[in-house]
Amino acid sequence: MKAMDFTGKSVIVTGGARGIGRAIVNAFAEAGADVAIGDFRLDEAKATALEISEASGRHVVAIHTDVTKLEDVHHLRDETLRLFGKIDVLVNSAGWDKLLPFVKTTPDMWDRVIAINFKGVVHTCHTILPHMSERKQGAIVNLSSDTARVGSFGEAIYAASKAAVIAFSKTLAREHARDKIRVNAVCPGLVDTPLIEEMKQDEFTHKILDSIVNFIPFKRLGRPEEIAAMVVFLASDAASYITGQAISVNGGLNMVG
Numbered sequence: 001m002k003a004m005d006f007t008g009k010s011v012i013v014t015g016g017a018r019g020i021g022r023a024i025v026n027a028f029a030e031a032g033a034d035v036a037i038g039d040f041r042l043d044e045a046k047a048t049a050l051e052i053s054e055a056s057g058r059h060v061v062a063i064h065t066d067v068t069k070l071e072d073v074h075h076l077r078d079e080t081l082r083l084f085g086k087i088d089v090l091v092n093s094a095g096w097d098k099l100l101p102f103v104k105t106t107p108d109m110w111d112r113v114i115a116i117n118f119k120g121v122v123h124t125c126h127t128i129l130p131h132m133s134e135r136k137q138g139a140i141v142n143l144s145s146d147t148a149r150v151g152s153f154g155e156a157i158y159a160a161s162k163a164a165v166i167a168f169s170k171t172l173a174r175e176h177a178r179d180k181i182r183v184n185a186v187c188p189g190l191v192d193t194p195l196i197e198e199m200k201q202d203e204f205t206h207k208i209l210d211s212i213v214n215f216i217p218f219k220r221l222g223r224p225e226e227i228a229a230m231v232v233f234l235a236s237d238a239a240s241y242i243t244g245q246a247i248s249v250n251g252g253l254n255m256v257g
């Protein structure tokens, strides 16, 4: 489909070293885009970039970025512009979570969750939107979560940070529609990624995550590429009339409309 062709486009994916972000990098490269991965796992990001670049024939690069640090995000923008000359699409997939009942959480944890999941998105959007506004084109897709829409046991601050991402995305969509920039959020349910594997090392989390699978109508976790497909669609011209939306990809776990 021509509207889903990204030949000649330049894409930034934060958190692209692994998990959902990696699948997003792969999907954009397969669709013809050049991709810059902004991730603080630099070795993993470099390996991902090399593998996807070799398979797709596209330029895929890894740029060390901690999204909680504004200066790193400025560097990510500057390097991408130096290498590719423009930024057509920004995808924010960097994220982090740890399950714990709210009263057992600590201020350090609140700060970390909010810094990565919400402020990281604020940093990239604030840094890259002026470039997109000047060119009067662009698409931003932010990874939120179904937890933002329905709440989730043991994820009070995480769910709140992801709800902030939705409200933030909707506001940017309103402010930048005149610049022909579309901003949307994708809300995954439970997806099989390294993050989920790491979280399952904890017994409490293991029990909760295993029990959730029974409530998924498809009775399985999502695959990263199933989230990537929605992200690429929303960033593409096929979604030219879609902005300010939060769209779940969750195997039917929640049906919130």
Ligand SMILES: NC(=O)c1ccc[n+]([C@@H]2O[C@H](COP(=O)([O-])OP(=O)(O)OC[C@H]3O[C@@H](n4cnc5c(N)ncnc54)[C@H](O)[C@@H]3O)[C@@H](O)[C@H]2O)c1
Pocket: 014, 015, 016, 017, 018, 019, 020, 021, 038, 039, 040, 041, 065, 066, 067, 068, 092, 093, 094, 095, 096, 097, 116, 120, 143, 144, 145, 146, 187, 188, 189, 190, 191, 192, 193, 194, 195, 196
């Ligand atoms: N896996 C799920 O079930 C699920 C569900 C809902 C939402 N999400 C969201 O999807 C996104 C991807 O999650 P995932 O499961 O693929 O996680 P993951 O841990 O497998 O991958 C996340 C990537 O983000 C990077 N990252 C983390 N903190 C960073 C920082 N400060 N700066 C730069 N990079 C950073 C990591 O290095 C990693 O490469 C996250 O935003 C997550 O909250 C995941």
